[in-house]
Amino acid sequence: MKEPVTNDEAGRLLALHRYCALDSVNEPNFDTITSLVQDLLGVPICAVSLIDSDEQRFKSIQGLDLTHTAREVAFCDHTIRSPGPMVVPDAEQDERFADSPLVTGEPHIRAYAGAPLTTPDGYNVGALCAIHRRRHDFTPGDVELLQRFAKVVVDQMELKTLAHQDFLTGALSxxxxxxxxxxxxxxxxxxxxxxxxxxxxxxxxxxxxxxxxxxxxxxxxxxxxxxxxxxxxxxxxxxxxxxxxxxxxxxxxxxxxxxxxxxxxxxxxxxxxxxxxxxxxxxxxxxxxxxxxxxxxxxxxxxxxxxxxxxxxxxxxxxxxxxxxxxxx
Missing domain, CATH: 3.30.70.270 (Reverse transcriptase/Diguanylate cyclase domain)
Structure with missing residues (x-):
C-alpha cells in the first residue's frame, strides 16, 4: 500500500466516490467490525466514518444513533489529514477540540482514537474510530488493533467495488x-x-x-x-x-x-x-x-x-x- 496522500483533496474525494459507499447508511459487514472493536477495546462508541466534502457519514456506528455530522466538527477529519493514527486522550485539554459541540454537548466525546481508512492508491477516505466519554489513555496495542481492523474495512470496500468492475478490463461498469x-x-x-x-x-x-x-x-x-x-x-x-x-x-x-x-x-x-x-x-x-x-x-x-x-x-x-x-x- 502506498504512503498516504494528504495534500490532494480532489483526488481523495474521487477515491471515496469510487466506492459508491455514500448512498446507503449502515453496512452489515462493517457493523460486525465496529461491534467487535467496541467489545475488544471496551469503548462505548465505535464507528466507521467516511469524510465527504462537507459531511461525515457513518457507514456503521455502535453506541450512538447518528448517521452523519458536519465535517467541520468531525474528529475523523483530523485523522484523515494525518499519515497515521490519531489519539486524543482528553479532548477537553486539546485546543483543537475543547470547544467542539461534540465535546461540550452530546455525545460528550472525551477520548478518541482513530485509524485512517487508506485506499490502495494512498488516499485517506475516512477512519475507524473508538470513543470514550471519559479521559482515557489508549495503549499502543489498542491503536494497533484499530489499524488492523481499519485495513479490514478497506478490504471490504475493495471487495464490494469488484462488483462494480468489469472483470476483463479492470474498468468500472x-x-x-x-x-x-x-x-x-x-x-x-x-x-x-x-x-x-x-x-x-x-x-x-x-x-x-x-x-x-x-x-x-x-x-x-x-x-x-x-x-x-x-x-x-x-x-x-x-x-x-x-x-x-x-x-x-x-x-x-x-x-x-x-x-x-x-x-x-x-x-x-x-x-x-x-x-x-x-x-x-x-x-x-x-x-x-x-x-x-x-x-x-x-x-x-x-x-x-x-x-x-x-x-x-x-x-x-x-x-x-x-x-x-x-x-x-
Whole structure:
C-alpha cells in the first residue's frame, strides 16, 4: 500500500466516490467490525466514518444513533489529514477540540482514537474510530488493533467495488462509472473547476472477432484496458460503457491537458505489441464539462465526436468544441 496522500483533496474525494459507499447508511459487514472493536477495546462508541466534502457519514456506528455530522466538527477529519493514527486522550485539554459541540454537548466525546481508512492508491477516505466519554489513555496495542481492523474495512470496500468492475478490463461498469462521474462533477462545480469526458471505441473490433475468434478479441480488450489504466492518473475515472466502448473522465483538467492525455492513450494503444494479440487502434471523441453541462450532455457530445473520428479515418481523436482533430500516424 502506498504512503498516504494528504495534500490532494480532489483526488481523495474521487477515491471515496469510487466506492459508491455514500448512498446507503449502515453496512452489515462493517457493523460486525465496529461491534467487535467496541467489545475488544471496551469503548462505548465505535464507528466507521467516511469524510465527504462537507459531511461525515457513518457507514456503521455502535453506541450512538447518528448517521452523519458536519465535517467541520468531525474528529475523523483530523485523522484523515494525518499519515497515521490519531489519539486524543482528553479532548477537553486539546485546543483543537475543547470547544467542539461534540465535546461540550452530546455525545460528550472525551477520548478518541482513530485509524485512517487508506485506499490502495494512498488516499485517506475516512477512519475507524473508538470513543470514550471519559479521559482515557489508549495503549499502543489498542491503536494497533484499530489499524488492523481499519485495513479490514478497506478490504471490504475493495471487495464490494469488484462488483462494480468489469472483470476483463479492470474498468468500472457503465453504471459505476456514470454514478462516480456524476458525484465527481458535483464536487468540481463549487470549486469552479472543469473536466473532460472521452469516449473511446476499438476500431474494426468486429473484424478482429470474426478473423480470430472471441477469446482473442477478449485478449485485445484486456490489453487495451490495461494500457489505458497505466496512462491515467489515480484521480481519473475509467469505465467500460459496453462491448468495445470505454469512457474516461479526466478529472479537474483543462481541455488542452485532457487532449494531450487522450492522444497519449491513443498512441500507447497503437503501440501495444503482445504475443498472440492482434494490433488494434482506438478512435476517441472528447467533450468539455463545466457548470453548464451535465454528464449526459457531455457523453452525447463525446459520442458525436467519436463518430466524426470514425468517419475521418479512425485511429484519431476529435474534440470539435476546441477544433482539435489528430491525424493517425
Amino acid at each position: 457503465r453504471r459505476a462509472f456514470t454514478d462516480a462521474a456524476v458525484r465527481a462533477l458535483s464536487q468540481l462545480r463549487p470549486m469552479n473547476r472543469s473536466a473532460t469526458v472521452a469516449v473511446l471505441d476499438v476500431d474494426h473490433f468486429k473484424q478482429i472477432n470474426d478473423a480470430h475468434g472471441h477469446p482473442v478479441g477478449d485478449k485485445v480488450l484486456q490489453a487495451i484496458g490495461n494500457c489505458i489504466g497505466r496512462e491515467l492518473r489515480s484521480s481519473d475515472l475509467f469505465g467500460r460503457l459496453g462491448g468495445e466502448e470505454f469512457g474516461i473522465l479526466f478529472y479537474a483538467t483543462t481541455r488542452a491537458e485532457a487532449w494531450r492525455c487522450a492522444e497519449r492513450i491513443r498512441r500507447a494503444v497503437e503501440a501495444i505489441d503482445l504475443p498472440d494479440v492482434p494490433r488494434a487502434t482506438v478512435s476517441i471523441g472528447l467533450a468539455h464539462v463545466d457548470s453548464e453541462h451535465s454528464l449526459e450532455q457531455a457523453l452525447a457530445e463525446a459520442d458525436t465526436n467519436l463518430y466524426l473520428a470514425k468517419r475521418e479515418g479512425r485511429n484519431r481523436s476529435v474534440d470539435s468544441g476546441s477544433g482539435e482533430t489528430s491525424e493517425a500516424a
